[in-house]
Amino acid sequence: MVIKPKIKGSLALNCHPVGCKEEVLNQIKYVENSKKYKGAKKVLIIGASSGYGLATRISLAFGGSDSDTIGVSFEREGSKRKVGSAGWYSNIWFREEAEKKGLIAKNILGDAFSHNMKEEVIKYIKEEFGGKIDLLVYSLASGMRTDPDTNKIYKSNLRPQGESLTGFTFNVEKESMEEVTLSPATEEDLTNTVKVMGGEDWELWVKALIEANVVSEGFKTMAYSYIGPAVMEGIYRHGTIGSAKEHLEKTARDLDEVLKDEKSGEAYVAVNKAIVTKASAYIPIFPLYASALMRVMEEKGIEENAIEHTHRLFADMVYGDKPEFDSEKRMRPDSWELRDDVQEEVLEIYKKVTENNFKELTDFDKYKTEFLKLNGFKVEGVNYEEDVDLEELSKLKP
Template sequence: MSERVIKPLGRGFLFLDSHPAGCAQVVRDLAGQVERRTPERRVALVIGSSSGYGLAATIAGLARYGIDGVGVSFEKAPTARRTATAGWYRTAETAALASELGREFHFVNADAFADTTKTEVLDLIAERWSGIDHLIYSVAAPRRVDPRNGETYQSAIKAIGAPHTTKSLAFEDGQPILQEVGIEVATDDEIAQTIKVMGGEDWARWVEALSGRGLLKPGFSTVALTYIGSELTGPIYRQGSIGAAKADLEQTALTLGKDGVQAMTSVNGAAVTQASSAIPGIGLYVSLLHKVLGDGLQTPIQQSTALWDQLTGDTPWDLDEEGRIRLDRWELAEEVQAAVRAQWEAATQGNIADVADTAWFFAEVRRLYGFDVPEVDYEAPTEVDVSWPTRA
């Protein structure tokens, strides 16, 4: 037993420790927002199950449809000096939730890009269920080691074609700071490496490995999560190096969709995640979006619930002309974007706390690490030595 009082120490959007009780409560709060449906025996594999949309997809699948399956993520265990990563604690609580729901859901802590991880996960699937119905791919990583050639690829957050300057949100001692951030132009090599990390190659390898082992059940479907976003963030996101990787992801869906495989990308809406908060301009944009929409901003758990409803056939597919699932229509509605643009253009350092919902955004960032969660006593010691879920 190792109980400690955990405080949110860090700089900007990065914290040195995470709060175990807060992370656990986040999982419970997400599950409590999902209305349960009659479960069918479906087996799912979620790659990137410990945070962001991958976590939401895992919890929504468990709480709404009682899925069985495997979640894969790469998290750090607690040490003598530091707590575990937030995803470690969220995974432990998600495993407890699955057990309470009577589901068999296993969690593998390993590099999703590695062939050894694929072998471990496929062996587990073959042993327990002889196949899966769904694969959800939600990986956000800064780098990737390709096990086939040993090369390390590094993603870049840069513009393509011309440099770009954007307004961006930062915090100093909890107070919002409006900045102007310059975005450099990516080289061809940086674009290629970003595609290697964030594109569709590893997604395809997972599907090919499952197919090669005969582990795709009849009617199998797979979805990779993507984002398009606003014209305000376009130069740094959709038209930038990240966007090139997302385009590759969408092209991969077309090549995978054959031989009985239904492969699609799901275009999700803007959200506060550990990955998105690191991208210049995104924090400001999401703060403005929440200011405009309030509770009309659809959360990852709401969107993930809608995704599962479509995957299971409970509701019809909502597809665009390119065959992508669209969970972001609420965000890109013309009147919403017009209102956000007006606020963006009006934003100054003097009025930033008024035109944008900066307090909400900062609290959401802290919640990523288990802080600012209602019903959690942050003055009380909490157990930090939480074990990774053992397999049943």
């Protein structure tokens, strides 16, 4: 079966398993040829199958720490007739490469928000993972959450607060720029988004792990967040998602106090740079900003994709000698993105961009390439005219 990308609007409908493998191998190769560091040996990553979560797992396993990892994710399995999700294959390819190195790379698939998942992970840590973990990275991105106590379903809603917001976004399928107007969020929208994207589940994970006595002395936990510049404030920091991130950051401060007292540990949020991820592609207005940012940072020689940014975060900051914290104890690897000279040039592009010139003013081609790479397309070294044997791939186990 020859697999070609299927896109509807800005939603990818399929993936290329061989491309997913090559992309994992490319990220591993980058890390192996980059700065080395010594970090946690036993790591749990919630949301480990793509974007920053997958990059975190690769950096920790292949960047000098030789970390054993447990990756929790929710992915669609492939079959003899249907291609599974990109994360399904990325999990498998990562595990295979890590095991070649003699590392433990356990993939546990299911609903990370559920009590059952927490119990399953804790059981595995106790019985097969050495009994304790040193690091928990929370990198979960989901549009929906079922409350584990009430079974009520909450759906996030990415809207501005207070008044409507009009801006431009990309239609990747049509390679066009389209104007969107977002109505202001209701109180229910705000509550639901905080419930899904805030820090509640992260806190439940940390407390469950502590109560089960499966965290080591000096245990560290971090969650990924984003702040962004003034041009993104309407949809991001001043929108529903911004309230969710504020809740996440408050959770970090609360957890930090708990861990200091109980484990001499720490908790904080790492504020990452804007990149193309499966989650960010859904955020209205964000794609246009990200493509302008790519162009400016590329011209200045400081552009980073997920693995480059994540590896710098761990090698220089988390386990290095160049940590950058702000006054609210948020780690700030996004400082390159928010440099004054970068943002001034991005804003100039933003002021001039139209539906007719956006491909010339921004780096739309790079944006689309990164979007396709998330699902195994446009990856160097892959022959996309060759048949993919789905029956053989269906034999793979996570």
